[in-house]
Amino acid sequence: MTAPMLELRHLSKIYGQDEARVFALDDVSLSVDKGEFVAVMGPSGSGKSTAMNILGCLDTPTSGQYLLYGTDVTGLDRDQRALLRRHFLGFIFQGFNLLPRTTALENVELPLIYQGVPASERRLRAAEALAKVGLEGRADHRPSELSGGQQQRVAIARAIVTRPGLILADEPTGNLDTARSREIMELLAQLNRDEGLTVLMVTHEADMAAYAHRIVTFLDGRIHSDQKNEAIHAA
């Protein structure tokens, strides 16, 4: 068995000092294998967002270890973490976070710019990623000209255009209606299945979590439960 794609070892994140100390994460250990689709659930303040920020190399833990592809990335500085994000991670946000006044294609190209991919190849790969999310005809549309579901598809295209191993999705359906949400979940499930992408997704909705293989629930900074999704495995 190879090393897990990512592994948290006794990870803690503490805000404040002395009496005012708050454990956002309290000795969390978690291991996710390549190709898994994990839903992360839990009430607000349970530590799931903090965990996702650390997993996404946007934040650093107070103590413990974070291993990505078997490598300890805990002590990396800002720029090293930026490089990790650039090459190995894709982000999907609740609020889509597209650049306004910039076309769908340009939005998808953005990570490739920072990878230093030449312009012609960039356009090709961005168009390819847009095709994968079913937005072939929308390359020249700006976010304001797209529906919420379409915007989220653009965001997914941006997340997968660098062919990262891991997608981190923070409530990707939080701003969408049920039908749109289901489409997005189908898309994520399909990318997970066909492209072998590992997906970690924070969600509040059990309906959406149902698409995942595994559901991890946070409570008070600890992992409350971690179970296989029986529905999926039964199917």
Added chain:
Amino acid sequence: MLLEALRLALNTVFRNKLRSFLTVLGIVIGVASVIAMVTVGQGSTAQVQSDVASLGSNLLMLRPGEAGRGPGGSSADAPPLTLQDLTALTRDIPDIVQAAPVAAKLQSVVAGEMNHSVMVTGTDNAYFDIRGWTLAYGRPFSEGELRTGAPVCILGTTTSADLLGQGNPVGTTIRVGKISCDVIGLLAKREASTFGQDDNDTVVIPLRAMQRRILGKSDMQSISITFREGARAEDVTAQIQSLMRERRHITANMNDDFNVFDMKQISSMLTGITGVLTGLLSAVAAISLLVGGIGIMNIMLVSVTERTREIGIRMAVGATEMQVLMQFLVEAIVLSLIGGAIGILVGLGLGAVGSYALNIGFVPDYRLILASFAFSAVVGVVFGFFPARRAARLDPIEALRHQ
């Protein structure tokens, strides 16, 4: 990467045309005023130098009154110069080639219906040589006219044209102040103008005519002196000073009550004044550049705040601190370079208009243009750095959460 930053900066700048324009306005005004002022300043300096050259070389001016009060210094308390002084100068100092008395007064001159106010100079024939005048028509003063102070005059071309129209004025009669004067000559037109005054607007009459008929006293305001080619102005000045001290009975413990002025000093003096003025105005312009830079910094800070989320997105997809810094720095530099470029064009335009209005040569200095452009870039770097660093130091999590 830098190319990408440049493309991005241009996109951002041109997307917000009005804001960008207002942002760079300070730089535009700063650069434009520096360019305009220095251009006009250099033009007038060049003008002063050519004016002084047109006065003639090896020219000294002897005037009553203490030195150090400039060309218009006071001569009220000092005894006036006399014709005997003039004679003594040419006789006793071999380095002096020629000396001419000068007594001048502004008079109104009238011919027919035409009335004109002009500086009338009373002198002798040496004046023409000393000042480099030649006659286009007519003749210089005769011995008799000079001795008796006959009412005759020689006109400059401008005066002649204004009063009598183009052509040869010799033989006509004009009124100078209260006396009637026969025109006996016309000076050849001179292209140069001395310090903004038209040299060709002049009337020359015999010294004695000036003293008797116009001034009513036997004063002369100055003696113009040319000295031998190769003699040094300082040496000749010293000789004149010792001769005059003797003639005016000045004892060793008394200051000169006259002064010798080297016309070349006017050049350095006026150049100095122009330089100081240019320097002062440039300092004001530099301050406006500073203000312009602060304007850019201000807008860049606003821009960073407005685009916090964008910065967060860029960081999330892998932009390093340096890349974010460069993005905003390049944007600031692009803004100030655009401002600089517009400023240079506007400044050259203003400089050309100013030079034309002041009737001096338009001398654009490419070094100044390059320096302005470089300085604009420096303003961009200096005032763009702080906002850019603020952008680069943002926490990506906070930035993504920013509304």
